[in-house]
Amino acid sequence: MAPAVTFNDVYKEYPFYQHITAGFxxxxxxxxxxxxxxxxxxxxxxxxxxxEVEQGEVFGIIGRNGSGKSTILGLTAGVMKPDRGSVxxxxxxSSLLELGAGFHPDLSGIENIMLNxxxxxxxxxxxxxxxxxxxxxxxLGDFIYQPLRTxxxxxxxxxxxxxxxxxxxxxxLVDEALAVGDLDFKGKCNRKMKEFMxxxxxxxxxxxDMPAIAELCSRVAWIDSGxxxxxxxxxxxxxxxxxxxxxxxxxxxxxPLSESEIELVADKYDTIQHSGDVSALLAExxxxxxxxxxxxxxxxxPAVPVPSSWWDSPIIMHQCETFITGDPEISFYAYLKKxxxxxxxxxxxxxxxxxxxIEHNFMxxxxxxxxxxxxxPDAIADLPQGDPKFKSNHYDLLLCVDxxxxxxNLDIFLRNAKDALKDGGFIIALEYxxxxxxxxxxxxxxxxxxxxxxxxxxxxxxxxxxxQSANISALSKExxxxxxxxxxxxxxxxxxxxxxxxxxxxGGPLYDLILNKILHRFVxxxxxxxxxxxxxxxxxxxxxxxxxxxxxxAMIIGKKRVTHIE
Amino acid sequence: xxxxxxYYKDLVxxxxxxxxxxxxxxxxxxYLWSIANPLALALVFFVAFKIFMKIPIENYTLFLIAGLxxxxxxxxxxxxxxxxFIGNATLIKKMHFRHDVLIVATVLNDMLHFIxxxxxxxxxxxxxxxxxxxxxxxxIPVLLIIQFIITMGFSLAIAAxxxxxxxxxxxxxxxxxxxxxxxxxxxxxxxxxxxxxTLILSNPxxxxxxxxxxxxxxxxxxxxxxxxxxxxxxxxFTIGYLIYRRLKWRFAEVL
Numbered sequence: 001m002a003p004a005v006t007f008n009d010v011y012k013e014y015p016f017y018q019h020i021t022a023g024f025x026x027x028x029x030x031x032x033x034x035x036x037x038x039x040x041x042x043x044x045x046x047x048x049x050x051x052e053v054e055q056g057e058v059f060g061i062i063g064r065n066g067s068g069k070s071t072i073l074g075l076t077a078g079v080m081k082p083d084r085g086s087v088x089x090x091x092x093x094s095s096l097l098e099l100g101a102g103f104h105p106d107l108s109g110i111e112n113i114m115l116n117x118x119x120x121x122x123x124x125x126x127x128x129x130x131x132x133x134x135x136x137x138x139x140l141g142d143f144i145y146q147p148l149r150t151x152x153x154x155x156x157x158x159x160x161x162x163x164x165x166x167x168x169x170x171x172x173l174v175d176e177a178l179a180v181g182d183l184d185f186k187g188k189c190n191r192k193m194k195e196f197m198x199x200x201x202x203x204x205x206x207x208x209d210m211p212a213i214a215e216l217c218s219r220v221a222w223i224d225s226g227x228x229x230x231x232x233x234x235x236x237x238x239x240x241x242x243x244x245x246x247x248x249x250x251x252x253x254x255x256p257l258s259e260s261e262i263e264l265v266a267d268k269y270d271t272i273q274h275s276g277d278v279s280a281l282l283a284e285x286x287x288x289x290x291x292x293x294x295x296x297x298x299x300x301x302p303a304v305p306v307p308s309s310w311w312d313s314p315i316i317m318h319q320c321e322t323f324i325t326g327d328p329e330i331s332f333y334a335y336l337k338k339x340x341x342x343x344x345x346x347x348x349x350x351x352x353x354x355x356x357x358i359e360h361n362f363m364x365x366x367x368x369x370x371x372x373x374x375x376x377p378d379a380i381a382d383l384p385q386g387d388p389k390f391k392s393n394h395y396d397l398l399l400c401v402d403x404x405x406x407x408x409n410l411d412i413f414l415r416n417a418k419d420a421l422k423d424g425g426f427i428i429a430l431e432y433x434x435x436x437x438x439x440x441x442x443x444x445x446x447x448x449x450x451x452x453x454x455x456x457x458x459x460x461x462x463x464x465x466x467x468q469s470a471n472i473s474a475l476s477k478e479x480x481x482x483x484x485x486x487x488x489x490x491x492x493x494x495x496x497x498x499x500x501x502x503x504x505x506x507g508g509p510l511y512d513l514i515l516n517k518i519l520h521r522f523v524x525x526x527x528x529x530x531x532x533x534x535x536x537x538x539x540x541x542x543x544x545x546x547x548x549x550x551x552x553x554a555m556i557i558g559k560k561r562v563t564h565i566e
Numbered sequence: 567x568x569x570x571x572x573y574y575k576d577l578v579x580x581x582x583x584x585x586x587x588x589x590x591x592x593x594x595x596x597y598l599w600s601i602a603n604p605l606a607l608a609l610v611f612f613v614a615f616k617i618f619m620k621i622p623i624e625n626y627t628l629f630l631i632a633g634l635x636x637x638x639x640x641x642x643x644x645x646x647x648x649x650x651f652i653g654n655a656t657l658i659k660k661m662h663f664r665h666d667v668l669i670v671a672t673v674l675n676d677m678l679h680f681i682x683x684x685x686x687x688x689x690x691x692x693x694x695x696x697x698x699x700x701x702x703x704x705x706i707p708v709l710l711i712i713q714f715i716i717t718m719g720f721s722l723a724i725a726a727x728x729x730x731x732x733x734x735x736x737x738x739x740x741x742x743x744x745x746x747x748x749x750x751x752x753x754x755x756x757x758x759x760x761x762x763x764t765l766i767l768s769n770p771x772x773x774x775x776x777x778x779x780x781x782x783x784x785x786x787x788x789x790x791x792x793x794x795x796x797x798x799x800x801x802x803f804t805i806g807y808l809i810y811r812r813l814k815w816r817f818a819e820v821l
Contacts, residue, residue, distance in 0.1 A: 078662035079662055
């Protein structure tokens with residue numbers, strides 16, 4: 001199969017046209033100089049670039065501004081011609097260079113769909129067939145009959161994206177410009193992109209969003225000053241690129257919390273609890289390095305494995321443990337042993353949406369000697385819903401993390417789980433118990449903003465909205481998509497089936513929100529970040545205590561009754 | 567990538583529709599405006615030349631209209647062509663399609679308006695006790711094609727050059743005004759002194775407009791004139807298209 005895109009020694013330069021576009025007058029008055037400068041002053045955008053993009057590949061292009069990334073896309077799209085060398089493409093190209101590039105404000109949504117579709121190389125008959133699909137995907141409702149000038153920018157972007165992805169491109173060109181649109185729609189776009197990738201379409205992405213590039217792409221090219229510096233496996237290329245701009249990464253380093261830090265937090269926690277005043281804490285002076293740090297973190301974070309959820313971070317885990325155990329000195333596992341005599345067990349079963357190696361801790365702390373694992377959204381989806389086939393009477397401990405909210409028939413699942421446990425076995429569930437279809441309220445977002453600002457005095461959240469909104473949206477989506485267990489269902493259910501149920505609440509919407517806003521730039525070793533997270537969690541506890549917020553997470557422990565042999 | 571004929575047909579149709587819709591989206595009187603302008607001009611010229619200066623031409627109103635309406639088509643297309651590529655900058659920079667189609671749509675759009683104004687000419691024919699001729703069924707399509715080609719030539723060149731020298735836009739206004747008076751529209755070619763006749767007839771539009779007027783007023787289509795007008799139009803189109811083709815790859819860079 002021929003490659004989808006072939007660049008062969010492509011050379012592209014731009015003369016500086018200002019001399020002439022400025023007008024005849026200046027051109028004529030300085031005629032000799034103008035001509036000379038036309039010949040001499042050229043901006044060389046690409047200096048003999050060669051690469052191939054195979055069909056079905058997701059190819060990323062990274063590099064500084066002005067390095068030639070957009071020129072490559074322009075050449076691929078065919079809006080420009082190389083000065084030397086050749087650019088060959090195979091298949092229909094749809095460019096998301098700019099959403100709704102061909103839209104006219106005075107035309108209605110439908111008319112614009114037709115116009116844009118035709119300009120992208122479709123016939124009218126083709127577009128008529130797809131029209132319904134496009135309108136449905138855009139979710140514009142009756143607005144589709146209104147002229148585009150009445151649209152919000154989000155609606156505009158929705159329509160643009162709908163058209164671009166429904167014209168069945170074989171090659172999709174995506175520029176950063178894509179990162180627009182409202183949050184809900186963003187998730188839909190991401191799913192559609194994934195669908196595309198699975199359908200074997202070729203995608204070329206230009207972006208500064210390193211996490212996205214690392215996640216989506218199969219290969220990445222780093223362009224600098226019009227030449228390819230490196231091409232290959234995404235993480236390696238990204239790392240080298242970041243190194244080149246002065247960011248050195250230590251990917252695997254995670255410093256544990258020092259004793260003094262824990263003490264400091266404990267002190268502060270006391271202060272707040274006594275005064276009851278959150279703002280006292282927020283008024284803490286911050287070091288001037290703040291702004292610089294924040295920016296640096298933004299740059300560094302991409303290649304660090306990005307924590308995507310609250311239990312990815314040891315510090316947050318530690319905070320959660322502290323909330324559960326009530327004492328920073330006592331580990332979660334020690335607490336289990338002390339309070340519930342959960343220790344020295346044999347066989348554990350971990351079922352989880354994202355286990356992240358928590359089971360190792362259970363083994364390390366001698367809670368269990370071995371673990372069977374069912375992990376990941378796919379594995380859970382593979383569980384026969386409501387009827388899991390576990391080995392009966394086999395396990396001493398059943399560990400569920402972020403699981404119950406994904407189970408459709410909770411009653412049957414828990415009965416099966418109970419059956420899988422030996423007599424006297426334990427179930428430990430660390431679960432989201434917030435409301436189903438949860439969305440953050442304005443109030444919560446504004447509190448999060450306030451906290452964030454006070455710790456990063458330079459910026460407000462909008463400075464980095466793309467990534468943040470993507471994160472929030474992803475989380476929002478994740479939450480709203482699930483039929484979340486609510487505490488008034490799951491806890492009585494457990495109480496019915498198990499003995500001695502203990503419920504410990506920890507963590508509410510606020511820290512979930514703010515962590516999802518800043519987690520991607522969060523660096524474990526940075527003291528300020530650590531403090532920020534701790535403070536947020538403490539503030540939240542106070543707010544929860546005052547009834548302003550509600551807990552969204554809980555640890556629920558149940559013990560299987562000993563069945564009496566009759 | 568080769569595209570089917572059907573695709574280009576659709577492209578032209580949709581772009582022309584767009585031009586039409588955009589032009590009339592927020593106006594109530596719509597198409598009337600496109601007639602109002604040449605009619606107002608005709609009134610001014612009638613007062614100035616017929617009533618004040620007593621120009622010796624019979625049926626002068628009809629005479630004016632028969633020339634002004636086709637001229638208006640040419641004028642509108644050429645004037646708006648200067649801004650066509652600039653106005654569609656986002657399209658040109660981001661999407662890959664034949665850019666000359668934008669010009670085709672503009673010229674077709676103005677042609678459509680011209681065709682729709684023919685009933686007004688017929689109305690004036692009746693007022694002056696005359697009638698449309700059968701010859702129109704042959705003559706109108708022939709002259710439409712000739713004028714379409716020549717207008718395309720001018721428009722392509724102006725649209726392309728204007729991207730690089732924005733002054734062209736201003737110059738076009740002067741150029742078309744001069745051209746208007748160098749074309750026998752408000753006067754007849756017989757009135758031109760013989761020493762200037764070559765000058766006037768060397769204007770590529772002159773023969774075309776004379777042909778239009780002869781067709782509308784007398785129902786006559788002169789084969790020799792038409793052939794000459796056609797040759798002119800092909801020459802202008804070739805030059806215009808060559809200029810456009812030379813520059814088109816730079817469009818995305820200068821916009």
